[in-house]
Amino acid sequence: MALLADLQAAFEPGRVVVPEHIHSRHRSDWGVALADDEQPAALVYACNAGDVSRALEICGRYDCAVVAQGGLTGLTGAATPVDGCVIVSLERMRAIEEIDTAAATMTVEAGVALERIQQAAAEAGFFFPLDRGARGSCQIGGNIATNAGGNRVLRYGMARDLVLGLEVVLADGTVVTSLNKMQKNNAGYDIKHLFIGSEGTLGIITRVVLRLFPATTSECTALCAVSDYDAVLAFLAHAKAQLGPTLSAFEVMWPDFYRLALEAHGMRPPLDENHSAYILLDTLGTDTEADQARFEDTIASALDQGLIEDAVLAQSLADSERLWTLRGLAGEFSRVFTPRIDFDISVPIGDIGVFIERAHAGLIAQWPKARVLGWGHIADSNVHLSVSIDEQPQPLEAVERTIYALVREYGGSISAEHGIGLLKKPFLDYSRSPAEIALMQRMKQALDPAGLLNPGKVL
Ligand SMILES: Cc1cc2nc3c(=O)[nH]c(=O)nc-3n(C[C@H](O)[C@H](O)[C@H](O)COP(=O)(O)OP(=O)(O)OC[C@H]3O[C@@H](n4cnc5c(N)ncnc54)[C@H](O)[C@@H]3O)c2cc1C
16 A cells, blocks of 8 residues: 555654554544454554654645544543544653753653653652543643643643643644743744644644642641532632632532442441532642641631531541542442443533532433432532443433533533543534534634544544
């Protein structure tokens, strides 16, 4: 095949993998697998922007689709290859190029694993706050291409807020190097935002400049119980006012989630199981004694004011980890809550309580034995739901329509942090207006007129 021959001629041996030798892990992310009767045309291991550019330029000549792959931990099928495409793998682009201590930035290649970035930041006396369970496998390029979130968005923002500059290769092979290190730079359009969260459909990210933060030395954690969702909101306002910028996580678990987490981990309940919601509160600071005192005062005053019904404060790192284990139940779902349908959605914070009640009621009305678990990073409006129906197979589409119709009613988002990929594409218009979608299509048309970059994803 001429395409393959051109790629092999352009790269050193071992850098272009023929279809029969592409490892099966490249056929899927965590959400969607390529159909058995379909296969990629080739896989190219890129080592720099020039390689990506060359691969794109050759693919353009043959009108061949290109799918960028990072760590393949995405949950929506965004990185799953399409039939006959060329996969561009970033996994050999693993250099940490520079840590600029004055600017508090780190410049890295796109294929560096998130965990390595966290470690390198710590070794240099800084903190890089992006985090998730998949930290050892996901790559910073993938994190940025999906505008990833996580538990610390409340304090540090999404991946978008942690990027100062990037280098990207456009569909026609043009390399745009925009490795800005400054927080202030209003010299025209801020082009990095076009590519952040674009899921490999507008360009392939090859290098990034990340913001670093002062290292934190103290962490305080508490689990608190409240009587209803209004109390969640009142306690959030109280915690923000009292703890200021040290507040780094405010994770809410609804009772069914809490009970299953206790059962799954064989834990004695830190708090009774009869409360309406449980909140995991976390601060990160730099003054251990003062941070602890302020944290204890915040909890004590919340109890005095009746904002919370009960609380348990971690006395050690081990205590803190144990409390966070409860919140980590989702990582155990395949063992304790399966089959199921998962949702990653956003709803305006004030409406989340009634949203959860209505979602539950709407599901029970159709499937009386439905089990619904709710939890999430409520302070940044992100709620996760997992639904299990006593039917096989799970009535996926009917459940999705039930939940996403409610999301639309509340002006929420069908994707808070995982992106659209393939799985959520049919529902994009539940969260985006025709004018918004038309503008996205114009952006795609302008940057990738032949539609070769990750076709069929997002739009
Ligand atoms: C256990 C687990 C926990 C998770 N927790 C969270 C969480 O808390 N919050 C959250 O937001 N997500 C979470 N995720 C989802 C996932 O980790 C993120 O979406 C992650 O950002 C994907 O990175 P990746 O390198 O694996 O990308 P991939 O899955 O390889 O790719 C994802 C998308 O990005 C594109 N892409 C990859 N690299 C590039 C590049 N260099 N240039 C252009 N496009 C590129 C791909 O084409 C695809 O569209 C979790 C996943 C798992 C498995």
